Amino acid sequence: MKILVTVKRVVDYNVKIRVKADGSGVELANVKMSMNPFDEISVEEALRLKEAGKADEVVVVSVGPAKAEETLRTALAMGADRAILVETEDQVEPLAVAKIVKGVAEVEQPGLIIVGKQAIDDDSNQTGQMLSALLGWAQGTFASKVEISDGKATVTREVDGGLQTIDIKLPAVVTTDLRLNEPRYASLPNIMKAKKKPLDRHTPADFGVDTTARLKVLKTEEPEGRKAGIKVKSVAELVEKLKVEAGVL
Numbered sequence: 001m002k003i004l005v006t007v008k009r010v011v012d013y014n015v016k017i018r019v020k021a022d023g024s025g026v027e028l029a030n031v032k033m034s035m036n037p038f039d040e041i042s043v044e045e046a047l048r049l050k051e052a053g054k055a056d057e058v059v060v061v062s063v064g065p066a067k068a069e070e071t072l073r074t075a076l077a078m079g080a081d082r083a084i085l086v087e088t089e090d091q092v093e094p095l096a097v098a099k100i101v102k103g104v105a106e107v108e109q110p111g112l113i114i115v116g117k118q119a120i121d122d123d124s125n126q127t128g129q130m131l132s133a134l135l136g137w138a139q140g141t142f143a144s145k146v147e148i149s150d151g152k153a154t155v156t157r158e159v160d161g162g163l164q165t166i167d168i169k170l171p172a173v174v175t176t177d178l179r180l181n182e183p184r185y186a187s188l189p190n191i192m193k194a195k196k197k198p199l200d201r202h203t204p205a206d207f208g209v210d211t212t213a214r215l216k217v218l219k220t221e222e223p224e225g226r227k228a229g230i231k232v233k234s235v236a237e238l239v240e241k242l243k244v245e246a247g248v249l
């Protein structure tokens with residue numbers, strides 16, 4: 001079985017985000033970019049399934065600018081076999097990404113597609129669900145455990161009330177949650193080897209997808225800073241402040 005894994009290039013999670021002066025978006029110039037953390041978890045899971053003999057090839061796909069090649073090379077250095085870059089300078093929204101990945105899946109015919117639960121830049125949490133709907137495949141979202149056997153995946157999902165375990169028929173789409181695994185680091189020899197692994201280039205038009213934005217960003221602003229706290233001397237003072245100043249009692 002082949003596993004297809006989506007990886008997105010996003011602002012590194014350690015970077016303190018700055019909003020552009022004109023409010024049109026966040027500052028991306030000279031900012032460190034990395035693989036979306038949920039996608040690192042997806043790549044790790046695909047590699048573990050391959051190592052356990054449940055898959056024979058791991059293919060990674062990214063939709064983004066030419067520099068997304070670095071992100072794909074990171075996935076190849078972790079151990080993925082092959083990469084596909086669907087190159088565009090547009091900010092591609094989840095629906096267009098899902099349509100492109102559907103096109104890739106039709107060519108690649110994977111038995112499983114592993115998608116991150118959400119991209120930490122747009123926080124949409126939509127791509128995996130849309131992809132499963134477009135393909136007409138089963139979905140197991142927010143996975144914290146995935147087991148493959150007899151043409152099905154048993155997925156333990158993180159839901160509000162705790163954990164839910166479901167069986168889904170393959171081919172399927174699984175989206176990864178934080179507790180699924182601890183992604184490996186790429187070793188230096190593997191980073192060198194990854195430079196020679198195959199990377200195919202396409203454009204959204206190759207899959208008949210128009211990436212023109214359907215959403216209009218009206219304004220981007222920083223969240224209000226938190227006000228400094230104060231210490232109160234007694235419970236009576238606390239109650240007084242909650243009643244009079246905060247107006248919450």
Ligand code: AMP
Pocket residue numbers: 006007008009036038039061062063064092094097114115116117118119120122123124125126127128
């Ligand atoms: P989102 O729906 O935008 O929160 O993204 C959820 C997941 O979809 C991410 O973790 C990625 O696995 C995948 N994804 C979203 N955008 C892209 C992209 N441009 N290229 C590759 N994968 C993507």
